[in-house]
Amino acid sequence: NAGVTQTPKFQVLKTGQSMTLQCAQDMNHNSMYWYRQDPGMGLRLIYYSASEGTTDKGEVPNGYNVSRLNKREFSLRLESAAPSQTSVYFCASSEGGARGETQYFGPGTRLLVL
Amino acid sequence: AQRVTQPEKLLSVFKGAPVELKCNYSYSGSPELFWYVQYSRQRLQLLLRHISRESIKGFTADLNKGETSFHLKKPFAQEEDSAMYYCALNYGGATNKLIFGTGTLLAVQP
Numbered sequence: 001n002a003g004v005t006q007t008p009k010f011q012v013l014k015t016g017q018s019m020t021l022q023c024a025q026d027m028n029h030n031s032m033y034w035y036r037q038d039p040g041m042g043l044r045l046i047y048y049s050a051s052e053g054t055t056d057k058g059e060v061p062n063g064y065n066v067s068r069l070n071k072r073e074f075s076l077r078l079e080s081a082a083p084s085q086t087s088v089y090f091c092a093s094s095e096g097g098a099r100g101e102t103q104y105f106g107p108g109t110r111l112l113v114l
Numbered sequence: 115a116q117r118v119t120q121p122e123k124l125l126s127v128f129k130g131a132p133v134e135l136k137c138n139y140s141y142s143g144s145p146e147l148f149w150y151v152q153y154s155r156q157r158l159q160l161l162l163r164h165i166s167r168e169s170i171k172g173f174t175a176d177l178n179k180g181e182t183s184f185h186l187k188k189p190f191a192q193e194e195d196s197a198m199y200y201c202a203l204n205y206g207g208a209t210n211k212l213i214f215g216t217g218t219l220l221a222v223q224p
Contacts, residue, residue: 003157031210042118042200042214043158050209058211090158094210100146100165101210105158 001026004106006091012112013081021076021109023091030096032074033058033103034066036087043090049074050096081113116141116205120215127191128223135186135218137175137201146204147184148212149175153197161186161199171195191222 007022025032030051035043035058045058049068063085065077074093078085089109094101117140127133139145149161162170164177164184175186184201201215 033211035214040216042120042202042216043212045211045213048206048209048211056209059213097208099204099208099210100148100163102160102163103210103212107157 003027004091004093004104006089006106006109008109009107010110010112012114013078014114015082017081018077018079019081019111020078021089021091021111022073023075023106024073025091025093025104026072027093027104028071029093029104030071031094031101032068033092033094034064034074034076035090035092036060036085037090037108038087046076046089078111081111083113085111086113087111116203116213118201118203118213118215120199120201120218122218123216124219124221126221126223129193130190133186133188133191133195133220133222135199135201135220137184137186137215139182139184139201139203141182141203141205143205145177145179145182145184147175147177148202148204149173149184149186150200150202150214151197152200158200191220193222193224196220196222 034046047066091106092103151161202212
């Protein structure tokens with residue numbers, strides 16, 4: 001099992017460009033998450049999805065959209081990238097529905113917005 | 115608002131010395147806390163959670179509601195414990211939405 005996979009690993013964008021970060025999990029998990037990590041800060045939740053077709057905002061959702069088209073995949077879209085969105089983005093998944101579940105993380109995507 | 119504070123960016127100890135990584139939280143509800151760890155060139159992974167009251171790799175953490183703390187401890191540090199440690203708080207109940215601290219880099223010197 002690959003666990004949680006993310007593509008791309010690294011991306012450079014110009015201000016105003018758009019892109020989609022892809023995340024997939026092969027653990028049959030219901031819940032999926034997108035976080036961003038900035039230097040000197042902890043991971044911050046951008047969006048959460050409890051199941052296919054449902055999404056919910058986290059701490060820092062502004063400037064992002066997400067799609068949960070099926071159980072495996074949860075994508076994060078930047079419609080018009082800004083330098084403030086330069087960060088490392090992590091996707092995670094968990095079984096879903098119970099408190100205290102382990103979240104399994106992907107390797108991260110490094111995004112640089114010029 | 116909920117918050118997780120890890121006051122130390124870096125903790126450097128010698129092999130065999132005791133380790134304590136500090137974590138304090140602010141949360142109005144019943145807290146649920148975790149320690150996640152990231153070893154060099156590996157993914158972030160769960161180390162332990164307070165609800166399990168378990169010891170993983172010799173690490174323990176006790177939730178102290180009076181002091182709003184969840185410090186991570188190990189009596190004798192090993193070089194392989196060197197990693198980035200993050201304390202996290204579940205503020206979303208069954209959704210398991212987490213808020214993370216800024217992390218502490220533990221460096222165990224030989």
